[in-house]
Amino acid sequence: MITARDVEYHTPPGADHRWAETYIFPIAIPEEHILVMVYVAARPKLGVMLNDIYIYGTLTDNRAELLYVDSQVHLPAPTKLSEIDSPSGLRIRAVVPPREFRIDYVGFDDTEIHVDWNGIMDPFDVHDIKHTPHAVGTHEEKMAKSGLARAWNGHFDMTGRVRGTVKVRGKEFKVDSLERMDHSWGERGENDLPAMDSISAQFDENLAFHLITHVDMEAPSGRDQKLAHGYVLENGKQYGVVTLEISSVRLGVTVSSMSMTVTDVRGKVYQLHAMADVGAPWNIYATTCYTALMRWTLGDRVGYGVVMEVLPIKTLTKLRGRRAQAWPAAITTG
Numbered sequence: 001m002i003t004a005r006d007v008e009y010h011t012p013p014g015a016d017h018r019w020a021e022t023y024i025f026p027i028a029i030p031e032e033h034i035l036v037m038v039y040v041a042a043r044p045k046l047g048v049m050l051n052d053i054y055i056y057g058t059l060t061d062n063r064a065e066l067l068y069v070d071s072q073v074h075l076p077a078p079t080k081l082s083e084i085d086s087p088s089g090l091r092i093r094a095v096v097p098p099r100e101f102r103i104d105y106v107g108f109d110d111t112e113i114h115v116d117w118n119g120i121m122d123p124f125d126v127h128d129i130k131h132t133p134h135a136v137g138t139h140e141e142k143m144a145k146s147g148l149a150r151a152w153n154g155h156f157d158m159t160g161r162v163r164g165t166v167k168v169r170g171k172e173f174k175v176d177s178l179e180r181m182d183h184s185w186g187e188r189g190e191n192d193l194p195a196m197d198s199i200s201a202q203f204d205e206n207l208a209f210h211l212i213t214h215v216d217m218e219a220p221s222g223r224d225q226k227l228a229h230g231y232v233l234e235n236g237k238q239y240g241v242v243t244l245e246i247s248s249v250r251l252g253v254t255v256s257s258m259s260m261t262v263t264d265v266r267g268k269v270y271q272l273h274a275m276a277d278v279g280a281p282w283n284i285y286a287t288t289c290y291t292a293l294m295r296w297t298l299g300d301r302v303g304y305g306v307v308m309e310v311l312p313i314k315t316l317t318k319l320r321g322r323r324a325q326a327w328p329a330a331i332t333t334g
Contacts, residue, residue, distance in 0.1 A: 001130075002123035002156045004097040007082045010154060010185040011044045019045055020151070020188035021081055023092065025103060025117055026179040026200075027162050028293055030304040033057065033278050034067070034173060035293040036113060036166055037306075038103060040084060040092065041188070042077040049077040051088040053105060053113070055168055056278045056293065061254055066280050067168050070107050098123055098183075099158065115164030115175055120205055121238055123156035123183075124231050126212070132229045132240040133265060143186070147196045147212040147228040148310075153186030159200070159208045159233050178202035179306065180210050190285040196310050197225060199258070201272055201296040203303035208233040209262060209272070211244060217315055222247040232264045239264040254281070254290045255309050273297050274307070286313045 027036035039052040055068035082094035089106040099119035146152040180200040195215035202208040211230035230241030246260040258274045279292025296303040
């Protein structure tokens with residue numbers, strides 16, 4: 001069970017440099033085809049923090065075509081995780097923990113974020129059997145099945161309403177949308193993170209989805225993802241996901257479309273389809289996280305939501321790395 005205490009540090013005795021506590025707050029502006037990602041990773045034993053602000057405005061395979069990137073490492077970690085006031089210009093305050101947050105950011109090139117991020121549900125705890133039928137076994141076994149292994153010693157997701165403004169290089173946009181945030185704490189060794197997907201889809205305050213999957217980077221599409229956890233938020237109540245059938249279409253390793261059949265604990269079945277609207281790689285730790293704001297459909301309903309596919313660089317280079325001498329000797333078309 002997640003409580004107000006869980007927006008503070010959880011550093012256990014004996015923790016080393018790998019221990020990290022993270023927040024991610026997506027801010028969607030679907031009518032403007034804009035996605036903002038606010039990310040914090042604090043390493044309390046080192047006294048340092050990473051801040052990332054990414055603003056997406058097109059679908060691309062490289063970061064140079066994002067609207068804005070501010071990625072700063074080795075910033076001083078906050079004394080309290082519930083009150084972050086960073087030299088990067090980012091401030092995050094837990095107003096009514098663990099559901100209500102205020103985010104303010106003043107960056108460079110006349111770029112700012114000022115939003116209230118308020119949960120419309122209780123936090124979904126991936127280790128709580130009351131939230132997900134897959135939270136069984138010892139705590140070690142739960143971590144192994146959670147999605148991000150030991151990095152998720154503790155983890156919660158929460159769908160929320162985001163209201164405020166975002167200004168990108170002098171142009172201001174109104175924000176009034178739904179998305180899913182998360183908060184994690186655990187051993188986050190930079191070369192120890194497994195491949196996984198984080199998938200959200202929001203249609204309105206009465207229907208939203210979040211899924212976490214394990215990814216097998218050597219399996220074909222349709223057999224490359226296995227459900228870890230998930231929930232359906234319907235009419236103010238959350239229901240754990242029991243089974244998931246999912247397939248993705250990728251351009252290279254970038255997700256461009258997705259289809260899934262979701263069955264929750266009530267036996268209710270949903271069939272969803274998505275196409276990427278805006279997105280690009282997010283390079284974090286020793287992973288590439290392909291992030292996109294998707295346009296979702298469910299029957300005749302249309303929604304939106306962020307998909308993040310976390311792929312370890314060490315595995316990508318093992319499977320896809322090559323030398324110039326191994327390329328084809330001739331330029332071909334066809």
